[in-house]
Amino acid sequence: MNSIILRAGTRYLAGLLLLFSLFMLLRGHNEPGGGFIGGLIGSTGFVLYALACGIADARAALRVLPQNIAMAGLGISLLAGIAAGAFGDALFTGQWLFIGASGDDKGLPLSTVLIFDIGVYMVVFGSILSLVFAMEEEI
């Protein structure tokens, strides 16, 4: 597709979508969102970019092979799950660290659950993009 309007708009839209996807990923534990949804939104950004500017440009912008992102995500999720073993818990038990917590205020919550969700994000993101890119290139 060759449209200047779409290309110009995509510059901003794709970036916004990526940012929004991270926002959805991070808020997912308390509000609608999470790794699955975040990954879907993020990949939409790149799909849009691919439609507007071509696959070659989209791949160049991504820098990394999408398959590798997906597999790295799977690895990160696995590590996040296994990490619980190091604390003597059953696998995939969430481990939490509340930075600056006082009383009822939980402060900044960091957890293996978040790392797990980031892995989910990368899996969804990478899988969709490897499919879309391959289809665009091959068909």
Next chain:
Amino acid sequence: MSAAPVADAPRGNGLIGLLPVALALALFGAFMTAVPTVAVGDPIRFVWEWVPSLSIALSFYVDGLSLTFALLISGIGTLVFLYSNTYLAGHPQFARFALFLTGFMLAMLGLVLADNLIALFVFWELTTITSYLLIGFGHETTKGRRSALQALFVTGAGALALLAGFILLGAVAGTFELSEIVTQGDALKAHALYLPILILVLAGTFTKSAQFPFHFWLPNAMAAPTPVSAFLHSATMVKAGVYLMARLHPGLSGTDVWLWTLTIAGAFTAVFASVLALRQNDLKQALAYTTLMALGTLTLFLGQASGYAMTAFATFLIVHSLYKAGLFLVVGCIDYGTGTREAEILGGLARAMPVTAAAAGLAALSMAGFPPFLGFIGKELKYAGALAVGSEPLIVAACLVLANALMLAVAGVVAFRPFWRPAGGVTPRTPTEAPWPMLIGPVILAVMGGLFGLYPELLQGALVDPTVASLLGSTEDAKELKLWAGVNLPLILSIVTVGLGLIFYATHKRLRNLLARADAAAPNFDRGWDQFLAGFKAFAAWQTRMIQPGVLRTYIFATFLTVLLAVGGTIALRGALPGLPDLSDVTAQNVVLVLLIVAGSLLTTVTDSRITAMAALGVVGIGVAIIFIVFGAPDVAITQLLVETLVVVLVAVALLRLPSLKGPAFGGFRPWDAALAVAIGTAVTLTLLAVVEAPLDRRLSDYFEVASWPEAFGRNIVNVILVDFRALDTFGEIAVVVIAALSAYALLRTTAPKDEP
């Protein structure tokens, strides 16, 4: 496969070759230290928790039975490792071989020591897999690959039955610990599930221990390198089935089914195999069939419960492992020194290979059951055990006399003729004595056969009595191992055996020709196996042609038809027709939404433009997403919307390059498709109505609502479930996503190999 001839004197394989020897020797030493404790009747038990929620533990139990096996495995293992270090010296894949064989030994030790049924099963399967790799070590040949696969399939199929049997057994007994299960013998035998358990367990043990009619894989497994055959297919793996039957003997034996199944299968296998053993020309094949005979005899004794039978079992187990492993190693030496294993060609080797000849002679005398060897004591006990059989002792004893006479003849063919009779042909290589690391094993094993024959009391207190105690609960009924027990019926039977055996040996060439003719006429199990596999493959091909012909529409039709039959069939059979739903709280908004979805679906089916169809399908998807929003499931709705968007993009990429939907292949009304669509819609609607009719079980959702914040620090229940409560499920799902994406990527790439990005 035969050993690779090495021109200069082989020097072994360095550290890789010696490491397994050291490991096996250390294990043997460790087990020896347990002998005094176990001999006085104190079993040793270790437990590590593994999956406590399923009552699966890594528990190990060392009593007479398991210790006997452990000593045989590690002891013979030490000699075999030392032997193969020279036998396969300089082999390019020796490291792999050493790894497989060490892995096998450890798995086998785990199997005989495990006290937990599930742990035992895991070790059982590990021996199956390592033995597959070892039989297929010569994987360059079709024969090697076929034999390995056959062994894997036969024993693997049996193992599946075994797992089912174990689970039933564990459920009935209320525990997976063997040491507790075997104390519940009476309750088990009275239970309604006793027969299914017995059938399933015996299916596993008979395949593993190659009892008729599952015997055919064992002779083929001789495709493995000779040290492997000596270790796996004489002393250890094939005895795993025998071990398990012995282990479960206190819990399951004593019924008529047990008695007759084991007696008949064992006796038949013993006679059948020893007849076939005489027919073989290849020395290794002959030994393979005599192994079947031994396994049959051991099975036969396990059918009984008398003190004689159990003592005979324990003694013959040890006797057989000693002489059979020794003879296999001897055959390996012959192969190594002459380049052939054919009985017809070999002869006069005693001059060139004196040590091998001596070891072969000693082992063969034990195998043939001559005094003063342990084999003689074993044979006397066998006859005493057979005569003590509760029913038809004469038939059982006659079977054993016949089998033993044939064994004597085979011992002559394998260990006497090649060394002392004139050669029948020219061997590929000039016979030379094998190097010393290959001689140690056979010599030690053969000497032990004689030593224990002269001093049977060494064996009695250390291993035989404790084994009998494992089987019967006490050593009271254990019979004494005696070289000279006076003139009695067993002794007379022994003399008959020797006479018969000598006749068989003298006439073995003529018998072999006769047997070859009879064998050609009899049904061939090995060929039957090929036919079975071919039939199975043909069926799979036919089935694939029927339901996966390569036309996407047929796939979808088949899939939906299956769903319809499953769902609609259930509704029809159960008579679970739901009543009319309560429509009072349906709002106008809901009606509009549903109409939107229905209109979208209808438009998709009637349009002849692909882009219209896609857009209409998008309407359906977005309608569903709105329904999720209306009923308060924002996460699902967002996911649905996003997936819908991406699907439109993906489908558009593909579909827009296809021809239009106009034309004879697509146009027109397709009554079958329409009927299926309507039927499946109806079935799903009915199912949903029935589901809604039942009161909603809110226990889980209540739990998640309550626990989400205090336990997982999250307010979005859907996401908390995904990443915390059921994170393992999610992990499985994302693994599937990655695999699906990679497979699709690979499929897309195969059509047009372009340069890799």
